[in-house]
Amino acid sequence: xxxxxxxxxxxxxxxxxxxxxxxxxxxxxxxxxxxxxxxxxxxxxxxxxxxxxxxxxxxxxxxxxxxxxxxxxxxxxxxxxxxxxxxxxxxxxxxxxxxxxxxxxxxxxxxxxxxxxxxxxxxxxxxxxxxxxxxxxxxxxxxxxxxxxxxxxxxxxxxxxxxxxxxxxxxxxxxxxxxxxxxxxxxxxxxxxxxxxxxxxxxxxxxxxxxxxxxxxxxxxxxxxxxxxxxxxxxxxxxxxxxxxxxxxxxxxxxxxxxxxxxxxxxxxxxxxxxxxxxxxxxxxxxxxxxxxxxxxxxxxxxxxxxxxxxxxxxxxxxxxxxxxxxxxxxxxxxxxxxxxxxxxxxxxxxxxxxxxxxx
Amino acid sequence: xxxxxxxxxxxxxxxxxxxxxxxxxxxxxxxxxxxxxxxxxxxxxxxxxxxxxxxxxxxxxxxxxxxxxxxxxxxxxxxxxxxxxxxxxxxxxxxxxxxxxxxxxxxxxxxxxxxxxxxxxxxxxxxxxxxxxxxxxxxxxxxxxxxxxxxxxxxxxxxxxxxxxxxxxxxxxxxxxxxxxxxxxxxxxxxxxxxxxxxxxxxxxxxxxxxxxx
Numbered sequence: 001x002x003x004x005x006x007x008x009x010x011x012x013x014x015x016x017x018x019x020x021x022x023x024x025x026x027x028x029x030x031x032x033x034x035x036x037x038x039x040x041x042x043x044x045x046x047x048x049x050x051x052x053x054x055x056x057x058x059x060x061x062x063x064x065x066x067x068x069x070x071x072x073x074x075x076x077x078x079x080x081x082x083x084x085x086x087x088x089x090x091x092x093x094x095x096x097x098x099x100x101x102x103x104x105x106x107x108x109x110x111x112x113x114x115x116x117x118x119x120x121x122x123x124x125x126x127x128x129x130x131x132x133x134x135x136x137x138x139x140x141x142x143x144x145x146x147x148x149x150x151x152x153x154x155x156x157x158x159x160x161x162x163x164x165x166x167x168x169x170x171x172x173x174x175x176x177x178x179x180x181x182x183x184x185x186x187x188x189x190x191x192x193x194x195x196x197x198x199x200x201x202x203x204x205x206x207x208x209x210x211x212x213x214x215x216x217x218x219x220x221x222x223x224x225x226x227x228x229x230x231x232x233x234x235x236x237x238x239x240x241x242x243x244x245x246x247x248x249x250x251x252x253x254x255x256x257x258x259x260x261x262x263x264x265x266x267x268x269x270x271x272x273x274x275x276x277x278x279x280x281x282x283x284x285x286x287x288x289x290x291x292x293x294x295x296x297x298x299x300x301x302x303x304x305x306x307x308x309x310x311x312x313x314x315x316x317x318x319x320x321x322x323x324x325x326x327x328x329x330x331x332x333x334x335x336x337x338x339x340x341x342x343x344x345x346x347x348x349x350x351x352x353x354x355x356x357x358x359x360x
Numbered sequence: 361x362x363x364x365x366x367x368x369x370x371x372x373x374x375x376x377x378x379x380x381x382x383x384x385x386x387x388x389x390x391x392x393x394x395x396x397x398x399x400x401x402x403x404x405x406x407x408x409x410x411x412x413x414x415x416x417x418x419x420x421x422x423x424x425x426x427x428x429x430x431x432x433x434x435x436x437x438x439x440x441x442x443x444x445x446x447x448x449x450x451x452x453x454x455x456x457x458x459x460x461x462x463x464x465x466x467x468x469x470x471x472x473x474x475x476x477x478x479x480x481x482x483x484x485x486x487x488x489x490x491x492x493x494x495x496x497x498x499x500x501x502x503x504x505x506x507x508x509x510x511x512x513x514x515x516x517x518x519x520x521x522x523x524x525x526x527x528x529x530x531x532x533x534x535x536x537x538x539x540x541x542x543x544x545x546x547x548x549x550x551x552x553x554x555x556x557x558x559x560x561x562x563x564x565x566x567x568x569x570x571x572x573x574x
Contacts, residue, residue, distance in 0.1 A: 091441060092420055134553050166439055170447035195556060255553045260422045
């Protein structure tokens with residue numbers, strides 16, 4: 001599946017990058033990313049005494065590649081696939097070693113890039129066999145605008161953020177009790193703005209008409225229209241804020257029955273390269289291939305069992321079969337029954353022949 | 361199929377009127393039946409009876425789409441990965457610190473002091489005493505906490521108090537109020553997105569039944 005997804009990305013013009021699994025910690029984080037810092041396993045490099053980390057996310061590494069190694073003026077479309085290791089799993093029943101695969105566009109601020117990313121995400125999921133898909137988008141700019149307007153800072157801002165993620169209206173009411181009535185009402189309204197198309201009208205009526213709020217709502221609406229043209233239906237969840245630490249604007253999550261967590265997520269992270277000396281607009285998505293396959297072992301095509309031996313004809317016959325793309329398993333004399341085969345290589349005169357073992 | 365997780369007893373009884381408002385009537389009374397899955401008048405809605413502390417777990421994993429859980433349970437659980445949009449205003453009580461009659465609590469909780477606290481609510485007890493700057497040794501118990509101060513297991517307990525009857529019967533007094541507790545509606549995050557057309561009307565009915573402003 002990883003193969004198929006990468007081929008799909010290639011057809012959209014994405015270049016594969018392969019950042020290292022272990023790097024100096026400074027290279028693994030963007031800004032002062034405390035949450036990502038805590039999720040990263042660390043070790044000390046004995047050569048330099050500097051701290052190294054096992055990557056817990058690939059996006060910051062890709063951002064660094066975009067900023068330094070490529071340093072292009074125009075658009076960069078990059079994709080990656082690899083394991084990440086996290087100290088804490090991302091959700092219940094989630095693995096601590098997800099196989100992250102994703103695609104990102106650097107250098108485009110406009111919504112066209114987001115449309116392409118969402119389209120690619122949906123196509124990736126359908127390639128992975130996810131058909132019943134529910135896509136939800138939100139915009140971090142809404143929360144940020146409202147929180148700024150309300151003068152929320154520090155711990156309180158974080159608490160409000162967490163309460164919003166849980167749509168914890170009673171909790172929000174407690175937390176915002178000391179704010180101005182307008183600010184509190186705006187934050188509360190955000191918690192109940194989720195659902196289909198009608199939500200936009202509701203949000204425009206309920207949220208204060210700050211310039212940033214209007215801009216974010218406009219973005220959401222135009223994304224919806226652009227995706228509708230492509231036959232992709234989306235829902236809104238304006239309090240859906242938890243995608244990742246570095247997201248700055250649009251965020252989108254894909255849900256499907258049978259999975260308690262989002263199966264793919266993404267969004268915009270415009271300032272992600274800033275720490276690496278170059279701030280470029282960026283958008284992208286990622287998914288955990290391992291969660292999607294959910295198969296303990298890949299199913300193997302049965303092969304051909306061949307006897308062990310040094311006869312030149314036998315060696316030649318085995319080599320020929322393997323070159324034809326067949327799986328040939330040499331019987332080493334120990335528990336041959338435990339390997340999957342449905343044919344056997346047998347000697348007939350001075351010829352070696354493949355005999356089918358399946359009963360007619 | 362919509363699955364609702366409830367715990368027996370007070371939460372179940374006080375949730376009944378809310379379910380009725382959403383047009384749902386359980387087919388059996390869990391106090392009389394020993395069944396753990398209870399059907400309702402609606403073919404697409406069933407109730408499951410679980411322990412109160414297990415409600416968030418069932419809902420988080422999606423084994424139930426929604427449930428009713430006390431705020432005490434949610435705070436211990438953490439509430440991550442759940443939506444909790446409604447305070448149902450039922451099963452109300454308070455989380456309190458209680459001590460043996462005659463124990464001088466005010467003298468004992470001076471900053472820097474060290475106390476032994478028995479409780480089921482370890483996380484909330486830790487936070488409460490950390491805020492006060494008091495060292496505590498927490499002893500996790502699963503029930504009958506009232507016993508702990510009486511037999512010298514702990515100096516004080518942190519427990520839910522509704523009428524105060526149990527405290528009184530065991531010669532304990534509540535000395536400090538930590539927070540008011542009531543029950544919340546909790547929702548599985550994916551369920552709200554995937555089954556919104558059926559869950560939202562239920563949510564609105566509950567909201568209507570508790571009254572506005574909540």
